[in-house]
Amino acid sequence: MTSITDPPQGSFRPSMLINDTRYRSYTFQAIAFIVLAASIGYLLDNLFENLAAQGLEISFGFLAAPAGYDINQTLIEYTSQSSNLRAAVVGILNTLLVAVLACVTATVFGVLAGVLRLSNNWLVAKLMAIYVEIFRNIPVLIWILIIYGIMTIVLAAPRDFRGDDPAASMFLGLAAFTNRGVYIPLPQFTRGFGAAELGAIWDWLLVIALLIGSLIATRFVTARATRIQEATGIRPKTLMTNLAIWFAPLILTFLILGLTFEIPALRGFNFAGGIKIGAPLIAIWFALSIYTGAFIAENVRAGIQAVSKGQTEAAAALGIRPGRIMSLVILPQALRVIIPPLISNYLNITKNSSLAILVGYADVTATLGGITLNQTGRAIECVLLLMLFYLLISLLISAVINVYNNAIKLKER
């Protein structure tokens, strides 16, 4: 039986390209393709015509040429004679550094504020609400400038530490908070393996190995305690044992290696010695953390509120203590809601870290998209490379989101 809706067979007429749904999509796609190709062709044609008119050409040769400028914070070795490419890599590493740091602290701020906003304490809840609203509703650019202002205008300059009656003094005599950065003591080993720099790395590897060993040992102790509890109903006390496992080997090693701290001191123009965390890094780090923290706080609040109240009541009925209800019942379920927007906030942090040029932090936008672009005048090449980098990072983070989403998908049996 042939139904009326059956399309006519066999004969193909050109009008079917528009009227027949089977072929219409091909028509549309062909038109779209032609339009797209024509516009891209038009734009590229303009580009080459403009470039030719000015006698310029697209070339990435400038990447190999010496950069010629210095950078104040580098994670890898860099001098003004290094290539522009290396300057870009320095910038990329700095971007990643501030992004990772800011993601960690923003999560801490956000979770704290989100949980506290739901607190029974009226004052704290209101205070957190104000924090969230203020930071969410004012542009991050203004926050970066304000926090940079606080860093440089309010904190003391190194020269204030000078003289017989200095205007500022070091915190507990150990750390200095200046408007050029924060200087904290640097741990050093006086009797380490070998005096060379490589020796210090071995020392730290040993410390890390010890910490891993302690972790495994405490896990073992806890597991044993659980076994005993399950068998006898009495849980042996493990706190002191665990503390001993954590600290005894560590303190012993430090004593043997002769741990001392190099305390920063004012020498010449600046503080010297110790670990320096530059003011630009702190400013952009703190600004991004506290700004994004406000968004994460909202995610966390929404996630916790998404867990039905019956879960809390059921947990309470089972006799679980309030503190553990949060960590054992509510949070694991809330995380399912919290984590996807959390990761997209991490993505925002990475993208917003491009505002570091405002505070003079040498991220990739400041090196490749800033000084290199200015000095070489290669605007098109620099901006393209810059976009490529950010695109790669965000595709990577998107991939992580997808993997996570698939992993936590409710497994229905």
Place this chain on the structure above:
Amino acid sequence: MNKTVFFGAVAVAGLAASMGSAATLDDIKERGSLNCGVTTGLVGFASPDANGVWTGFDVGVCRAVAAAIFGDPTAVEFVPTTGKTRFTSLASGEIDLLARNTTWTFSRDVDLKFDFVGVNYYDGQGFMVPKELGVSSAKDLDGATVCIQTGTTTELNLADFFRTNNISYEPVPIETNAEAQQQYLAGACDVYTTDASGLAATRASFENPADHVLLPEIISKEPLGPLVRHGDNDFGDIARWTLNALITAEELGVTSANVEELGAAAGNNPEINRLLGTEGELGAMLGLEADWAKNAIAAGGNYGELFEKNIGENTPIGLARGLNAQWTDGGLIYSPPFR
């Protein structure tokens, strides 16, 4: 004339301007105004006052060129540019002339395809430090923190200087001059380095200028001048010879006060006559009116007047002529002859 209302609207709103790399002069004339790229604000060289009127030394050059073309020094649109956008603005035709204290360098002239039409200020990079640091030479700056305005040649000069002297420093790159001053005053850096003229201007604006000293070292040559697109020779000639006219006018004693009188009729000095168009056809050779130079000089005065009015010793900037005196006074300011 077939244009859509969209482009009509856009053109009326000043959103779209036509441009052609070969015939900039025609475009400027058709448009009725000159698009001149300036800084986003450097007092003395180019800055908007409280009423939004641009004033300054570089601005004076723009106005002189506009006056030479149109006879009207206000026929200029000032386009603020940053260190990053200035070259692309010029290359893409958004501006016709860039007068933004830009250093004349080989790579900008050759690689970036621009033509510098001359030098309107001979500058050099210097250092400013607080007096209390007790530093008397830039070579004592080992380990210092240095504020630099980013996007300029100063970053490269600084790196070269410290490298050749084998001393270390920590650069603090800063976007704008105002922010750099703030950092310097707050003690976030020990030294502020930029062109000596900028340092003098900055120091003059401090509450206690005497607390800060300029170090004797000038570590670079910074010939600052206006520039146009490469291959834009007709318009480039106008800009070049307008600047030269201002310089020659000072040399010959033609000022904004007496230019009307001198230009009314041919006088005794043939060079003045040629300059002011009462003799010869110099204006026509440029494709301009005969009184082009008269208009340019009347716009803001000759080179010396522009200097004194905007950055000279009687202004808050307080710069001495120094290298920028006429060659007859032992300076470097020298114009080819009008002949």
Place this chain on the structure above:
Amino acid sequence: MTNNHDRSIAFVRTEDVPAAPPPPNAAGPTKWLKDNLFATIPNSILTIVALLVIYLILQGTLPWLLNGVWVSPSLSVCRDILDGATGACFAVLTERWNQLLFGFQYPADLYWRPGLAFILLFFAAAPVLFFDLPRKLLIFTALYPFIAFYLIWGGSILTPIVALVGVVAGAAVYQRYVKGSFALGFFAGIVAALIVWNLGGLIIPDEEITEGAMRSVASRDLGGFMLNMMLGVTCVSLSVPLGIALALGRQSSMPLIKYICVIFIEFIRGVPLITLLFVASVMLSYFFPPEATVDLFLRVVIMITMFSAAYIAEVIRGGLAALPKGQYEAGDSLGLDYAQSMRLIILPQALKISIPGIVNVAVGLFKDTTLVSVISMFDLVGMIRGPILASTDWQGIYWELFGFAALLFFVVCYGISQYSQWLERRLATDHR
């Protein structure tokens, strides 16, 4: 019996005993304090810490705020007036308010024009934001872009009128042909509008109007908070239709169109706005024909519109995905074609769900318009960092200006987000 019984009892209370007042610590402010601030020991510690934080913040800012100087021509005079005491120099705001709001180049006698456009914006936006208002008010919303364009840029009144006539002609043609096929109506409408614009372009005078109340203002003379508002409003309104198109394209069954949309959206969302602004400021002019350049304002509008369209597309995609599949099937079973079922069934519902998300994107975008200060446009932040901080009078001032900027943005963004929450509550009840 009852009598006996009555007599055997000495006293019977016939009414209730009045309830005794609760103990002092279980009622009134004390109870509230106990429940809300000092319920447990950790809670009390939190309260004390919070009080300390509030005290420190107030101690730091109150004297500065209250002791502010409102009249002074420059920072040094202001410092003299303060004479060493703590206090803000709000005089910079009273001196330069016009620059902060309108930029430094907008003619001062024309401030009423953007001001009027701003006030009219509320009337134009009201019928879109509040569904209860009479639908007829939407006519004014449709007219608003042309009025605002004329008010802000001035010039010949023919420009907006011809543009409006073109749009009306396009709409009329669309109405005429849409019954046949949506695509036909849509493209015929565009063609009609283009024809009207082309013909209308002939009657628009070439000369700019340089005198009088409606004289033209160049777009590079725009600045200050006005520029932020204009960028925000323009780009959001342009990007909503673009976002809808992208979202539908991303859901399309045609692979080519789908991938174009996916690549566009993912690319735009993957890069920071500032790199797109770099494109606008240093790259885009290379992609226009050599004989024409497009002003920075338009280039920035193009890039920001693309940016927000990608985000709005994702929000709308969420809205589309949230609709039950039955809605799509219902459209098909009624025999509606794709355009009809989208226009009449799917999009009205999907957009309704997406409105809070779109408002969030709009707030984020409005905040991000401050980034244009990085590419030498003088928006509010650009005015502060450029002309005002660099001026000899006010060099060295900082907190007052950024505090003012933060306040302006807070008022606008908080207002919009409160609206969004109100809307969310309303929509939530509608669904039940």
